[in-house]
Amino acid sequence: MLLENYLMFVAASLAFLVTLGLALARALMGPTVYDRIAAINMFGTKTVLLIAVLAFLSGRMDLLDIALVYALINFIGVVAVLKLVVYGDFHSSGKDITKPVKVDQR
Amino acid sequence: MIIDILSWLLLVSGGLVGIVGAVGIHRFPDFYSRQHAAGITDTLCAMLILLGLVLQAGLNLAAFKLVLIFMFLFFTSPTTSHALANAARHSGLKPEVDSTTIEDRSRD
Amino acid sequence: MAFKYGVFLFMFWLLLSGHFEPLLLGLGLASVMLTIFLTKRMYVIDHESYPLHLSSRLPTFLVYIFREIVSANIDVIKRIMTFSDSSISPRLIEIPLPQKTDLGRAIYANAITLTPGTVSVELTKETIIVHALTKETADDLSTGNMAKAIPDQDIN
Amino acid sequence: MIDVVINVTLLAFLAITAVAIVRMTDLFAIIMLFGIFSFLSAAMFIVMDAVDVAFTEAAVGAGISTVLMLTTIALTKDHKEKQSGSHRPWLPLTVVLVTGAALVYGTLDIPAFGDLQAPAQMHVAPYYVERSFTETGVPNIVTAVLASYRGFDTLGEVVVIFTAGIAVLLLIGGRRRRSNAVGKEGEENDA
Numbered sequence: 001m002l003l004e005n006y007l008m009f010v011a012a013s014l015a016f017l018v019t020l021g022l023a024l025a026r027a028l029m030g031p032t033v034y035d036r037i038a039a040i041n042m043f044g045t046k047t048v049l050l051i052a053v054l055a056f057l058s059g060r061m062d063l064l065d066i067a068l069v070y071a072l073i074n075f076i077g078v079v080a081v082l083k084l085v086v087y088g089d090f091h092s093s094g095k096d097i098t099k100p101v102k103v104d105q106r
Numbered sequence: 107m108i109i110d111i112l113s114w115l116l117l118v119s120g121g122l123v124g125i126v127g128a129v130g131i132h133r134f135p136d137f138y139s140r141q142h143a144a145g146i147t148d149t150l151c152a153m154l155i156l157l158g159l160v161l162q163a164g165l166n167l168a169a170f171k172l173v174l175i176f177m178f179l180f181f182t183s184p185t186t187s188h189a190l191a192n193a194a195r196h197s198g199l200k201p202e203v204d205s206t207t208i209e210d211r212s213r214d
Numbered sequence: 215m216a217f218k219y220g221v222f223l224f225m226f227w228l229l230l231s232g233h234f235e236p237l238l239l240g241l242g243l244a245s246v247m248l249t250i251f252l253t254k255r256m257y258v259i260d261h262e263s264y265p266l267h268l269s270s271r272l273p274t275f276l277v278y279i280f281r282e283i284v285s286a287n288i289d290v291i292k293r294i295m296t297f298s299d300s301s302i303s304p305r306l307i308e309i310p311l312p313q314k315t316d317l318g319r320a321i322y323a324n325a326i327t328l329t330p331g332t333v334s335v336e337l338t339k340e341t342i343i344v345h346a347l348t349k350e351t352a353d354d355l356s357t358g359n360m361a362k363a364i365p366d367q368d369i370n
Numbered sequence: 371m372i373d374v375v376i377n378v379t380l381l382a383f384l385a386i387t388a389v390a391i392v393r394m395t396d397l398f399a400i401i402m403l404f405g406i407f408s409f410l411s412a413a414m415f416i417v418m419d420a421v422d423v424a425f426t427e428a429a430v431g432a433g434i435s436t437v438l439m440l441t442t443i444a445l446t447k448d449h450k451e452k453q454s455g456s457h458r459p460w461l462p463l464t465v466v467l468v469t470g471a472a473l474v475y476g477t478l479d480i481p482a483f484g485d486l487q488a489p490a491q492m493h494v495a496p497y498y499v500e501r502s503f504t505e506t507g508v509p510n511i512v513t514a515v516l517a518s519y520r521g522f523d524t525l526g527e528v529v530v531i532f533t534a535g536i537a538v539l540l541l542i543g544g545r546r547r548r549s550n551a552v553g554k555e556g557e558e559n560d561a
Contacts, residue, residue, distance in 0.1 A: 005162065008114045010372045012155065015121025017379045019147070022128035024383055026140075027406060028390050033398055034137050034194040040402050041186055042131070042144045044432075045179065046124065047409045049155050052175060053117075054416055055168075056159055057372070063416055064171040065230075066424050070409075071175055073433040075182040077405060079189060084440045085398070086193045123291065130294040138333065138345045139304045142290055145330035150287035153280075167232045184327035191335040191345060201345060203305045237507045 009057040016050040037081055044074030113158040120154030127151060137194055138201040141187055148183035152176060220250050278363045279325055286329040290347065304345065306335070307352045311342045312361050322364045326355065373417055380414050401439045408432040418483075422512045441542055 023046060027039035048070045055063035123146060130143025156176045163169040227242045228234075293301045313319045323334040326344055331351040336343040346352035387407050394400050408431030415424040481488035502514040516524050 005110060008117050012117040012121045013372065013376060015125055017376065019124040019128040020383065022132060024386065024406065026131050027403065032137055032199060034190060034199065035140065036399055036402050038141060038144050038190055039131065040405055042147055043406055044409060045148055045152065047413055048175065049152060050413060051416055052159055052172065056162060061168045062421055064168060066416065066421065066428060067175055068171060069425065069428050071178040073428055075186060077432055077436050078186050080437050080440060082189050082193045084444055086196060126291050126294055133294060139302060139347055141333050142330045142347045143294060146287055146290055149283050149328060149330060167229065170229055184324040187327045188323060188334050191333050195335050201304060201306060233509060235507060
């Protein structure tokens with residue numbers, strides 16, 4: 001691989017490391033539980049992108065499969081956490097939090 | 107050559123946009139406004155980075171997988187953000203609103 | 215119906231794996247059939263999971279939404295980089311939800327969330343509550359321009 | 371070079387996360403930090419070229435174990451860890467330190483990373499690299515070893531994991547039926 005091309009993946013992955021650090025700091029500090037969940041969601045997205053860049057950095061395209069799996073697992077994990085936070089249970093009701101719910105408290 | 111310069115631009119600007127979004131989640135005052143900063147990294151940053159990588163990959167299976175990753179992010183990230191905001195509102199977390207509230211707004 | 219999904223899934227499998235040996239093709243076919251069996255048992259296959267009738271309007275919508283996403287992103291980035299408290303003025307607004315079908319409403323809410331600066335917080339029958347980062351984005355959304363761009367017609 | 375930088379940074383993040391997990395008392399936050407921990411360690415596996423381990427870490431660490439721990443919290447309904455002020459864990463700390471020192475001492479005998487002369491690379495590994503594709507027809511060597519050469523071994527592992535999964539389902543599902551019978555929560559119980 002050309003040195004210039006190599007360097008651009010290096011630059012992108014360094015930028016991702018900075019972003020990961022900032023997101024980790026928010027997850028550690030985050031005053032509310034939702035701040036933490038949002039930070040972890042961002043962390044997951046950044047990890048997916050970092051893995052995609054690493055695939056090109058090391059020239060191993062099978063790493064892209066892992067990036068795909070991560071994108072899905074991140075989504076499922078966050079929605080599972082939210083369901084627990086809202087209902088305190090995984091099966092307390094058949095409702096889905098993504099469905100519209102009536103406004104009761106304002 | 108032009109493709110290389112283009113992907114240089116895309117990757118570096120994508121990294122910078124990601125850093126700006128991460129700064130945003132520290133700068134904004136409350137959870138709801140931080141979501142907007144987190145949205146930057148989900149949309150524009152992912153678009154720039156994956157586009158830059160697609161340019162480097164060329165037309166093959168790797169490019170298809172990158173497009174697929176982008177589609178997953180494109181479909182799941184708004185769902186996650188909405189579910190998160192909805193959950194926060196239902197738990198009673200009040201946003202720091204600046205001037206008009208919902209009730210004032212719906213009257214005019 | 216299930217057969218069409220099977221063909222689609224198998225093409226997807228081919229694109230993901232990139233292998234064409236007979237043994238692996240057989241394994242892929244077996245996994246596709248297992249998936250179809252499970253989805254049929256779970257009653258996942260219905261008209262909503264693959265909305266073909268909206269495909270013709272998809273390209274214009276995608277161009278529109280991508281342009282919106284980029285411009286909204288640039289706006290929010292500017293506001294992050296001006297380090298003063300007056301750069302943002304967060305607020306909750308309630309805007310009408312003109313779409314009639316579930317799919318159109320979901321697309322509209324997701325489009326609002328996808329553009330940074332606005333996050334849809336809650337959906338009711340006729341309205342949608344949005345958290346906006348600034349006054350400008352809130353006013354922009356209240357004009358209803360985005361609602362017109364959402365594909366919602368031709369649904370039977 | 372960049373590998374080293376990425377590895378060191380990820381390792382530093384891992385250490386920070388681990389310390390934060392130990393210091394925290396909110397169990398929700400701890401589970402979420404476990405998710406970050408798993409993401410970080412999988413990224414490290416990827417940098418070290420262990421793609422299969424990273425796959426497992428992604429599926430088990432970030433996916434299944436998060437959901438399992440959350441279910442446990444939902445079942446116990448106790449979100450705070452109780453801490454008494456006079457608790458001084460000197461004995462556990464000593465045990466952990468001694469074990470850690472022994473493990474670090476053990477790593478001194480391990481051959482260098484990627485060493486061609488290491489015993490693991492000398493005997494069966496060349497055989498698998500040369501023959502596995504012609505003998506099994508599976509392109510990935512690790513998959514060929516796990517599913518074909520050590521097929522019975524893997525079958526045993528799968529049986530163990532399947533049994534564990536059924537046990538977990540029994541525990542959770544049994545509780546669900548009881549709560550439905552009592553009828554305390556939920557107006558609709560669509561299965």
